[in-house]
Amino acid sequence: MDAALPNPYTPGEVPRVLAGRRTELGRIRDQLGRVGTFGEIGGPMLVFHAPRGLGKTSLLRAAQRDAEESGFVTAWVACSRQRPFLPELVRAVARALERAEVVPADESARWHSRLDRIGLQLGVPGVRVTGEIARTPPAEPTSAAPIAALEDLLHDAATRVRSRGGAGLLVFVDELHAASADDMSVLLNAWQNLAGDREHNPLALVTAGLPVTPEALTRAATFGERSAFVALDVLDEPDARAALVEPARASEVSWTEDALDRIVGEARGYPYFLQLMGSTTWSAAAPGTGDTIGLAEVEAGLPRAGEQLTAMYRARWGAATEKEQAFLSAMAAAGTDNVTRAQIATALGQDTRSISVPRERLIEKGVIEPVGHGLVRFTMPGFGAYVRARTG
Numbered sequence: 001m002d003a004a005l006p007n008p009y010t011p012g013e014v015p016r017v018l019a020g021r022r023t024e025l026g027r028i029r030d031q032l033g034r035v036g037t038f039g040e041i042g043g044p045m046l047v048f049h050a051p052r053g054l055g056k057t058s059l060l061r062a063a064q065r066d067a068e069e070s071g072f073v074t075a076w077v078a079c080s081r082q083r084p085f086l087p088e089l090v091r092a093v094a095r096a097l098e099r100a101e102v103v104p105a106d107e108s109a110r111w112h113s114r115l116d117r118i119g120l121q122l123g124v125p126g127v128r129v130t131g132e133i134a135r136t137p138p139a140e141p142t143s144a145a146p147i148a149a150l151e152d153l154l155h156d157a158a159t160r161v162r163s164r165g166g167a168g169l170l171v172f173v174d175e176l177h178a179a180s181a182d183d184m185s186v187l188l189n190a191w192q193n194l195a196g197d198r199e200h201n202p203l204a205l206v207t208a209g210l211p212v213t214p215e216a217l218t219r220a221a222t223f224g225e226r227s228a229f230v231a232l233d234v235l236d237e238p239d240a241r242a243a244l245v246e247p248a249r250a251s252e253v254s255w256t257e258d259a260l261d262r263i264v265g266e267a268r269g270y271p272y273f274l275q276l277m278g279s280t281t282w283s284a285a286a287p288g289t290g291d292t293i294g295l296a297e298v299e300a301g302l303p304r305a306g307e308q309l310t311a312m313y314r315a316r317w318g319a320a321t322e323k324e325q326a327f328l329s330a331m332a333a334a335g336t337d338n339v340t341r342a343q344i345a346t347a348l349g350q351d352t353r354s355i356s357v358p359r360e361r362l363i364e365k366g367v368i369e370p371v372g373h374g375l376v377r378f379t380m381p382g383f384g385a386y387v388r389a390r391t392g
């Protein structure tokens with residue numbers, strides 16, 4: 001038997017080939033073009049938002065590769081509820097500049113003590129900053145300090161990159177929904193000020209988060225709504241097929257049309273599902289160079305994918321409180337994709353106001369998402385059926 005080829009699919013990791021996302025990459029490239037050509041700020045902060053598993057991190061990582069190839073220095077931060085993200089941003093920018101060797105050796109000591117100072121200013125917790133304070137002259141020095149510190153850092157880093165021949169600085173902030181309102185406010189205020197002096201700031205800011213992100217940003221600072229929000233959707237059919245075909249092509253392995261049809265139908269454009277089912281199919285097929293993957297291998301692999309999904313559904317269910325679980329059961333019992341507030345309240349025998357806490361918490365956890373007019377739906381396909389099977 002031939003030695004099996006390594007599995008090219010990447011459930012839960014950055015994909016080898018980013019399928020589709022041309023429009024989204026185009027939005028990022030437009031901003032980078034502005035930075036590169038005019039040496040000025042790329043534009044408003046870009047915010048990609050979508051439920052987990054739709055490919056936000058993958059998109060940002062692909063953009064990062066692109067940008068580095070065209071001479072940008074990039075910094076990457078992922079927010080988390082466990083720690084304030086601004087000090088991490090300082091570290092990420094510092095690391096990026098070090099890697100790019102942008103700071104000359106004789107300036108290194110000065111640059112580092114400057115970074116320490118900025119980090120200290122940004123690390124101060126509990127400072128509540130509002131858009132109003134930032135727009136009027138700094139009436140409250142403590143509130144304005146972190147904004148000014150972040151502004152300085154980004155301005156300084158970007159101009160250093162540019163003066164050493166780089167295109168500019170590109171900052172990525174992933175999982176932005178997890179940042180505190182204060183941190184978001186500092187970031188938005190600093191960005192607003194930098195944009196006000198756009199010719200002197202060769203930088204761009206690209207972020208991603210769960211669907212609550214736009215609302216959270218607007219709550220953190222009134223002008224948060226001026227950010228450029230872009231929703232990521234599922235992949236359309238040609239892109240879904242490409243997500244399966246392209247990684248295999250590199251190993252000269254192909255797919256039959258009916259095998260592709262089966263997975264594309266099952267995954268409904270959801271990128272994580274495509275990678276997972278691609279991966280379990282590949283394992284079942286164990287193809288060698290020149291082989292073709294057919295429907296039989298897909299069918300052999302699907303139960304494994306199902307087990308993996310069930311484990312994920314179980315984890316989401318287990319992370320929900322009793323009240324949240326009751327909410328989820330009521331939602332699942334409706335049996336439709338989109339469920340109204342009233343339907344859930346009626347099923348629980350409560351009024352619509354008393355279900356708003358579990359509703360908000362589940363939205364924040366990314367288990368459900370609002371789809372307008374008081375409707376919500378599950379963010380992960382198949383979760384409703386799992387809950388019904390469990391509680392029905």
Ligand SMILES: Nc1ncnc2c1ncn2[C@@H]1O[C@H](COP(=O)(O)OP(=O)(O)O)[C@@H](O)[C@H]1O
Nearest residue numbers: 011012013015019053054055056057058271272
């Ligand atoms: N455009 C894409 N083409 C192929 N696979 C993708 C694409 N976007 C995401 N994926 C895959 O989907 C899964 C989830 O992607 P990820 O970027 O982590 O999503 P998110 O950050 O939105 O939670 C990963 O396994 C990744 O390999």
Ligand SMILES: [Mg+2]
Nearest residue numbers: 056057058174
């Ligand atoms: Mg992600």
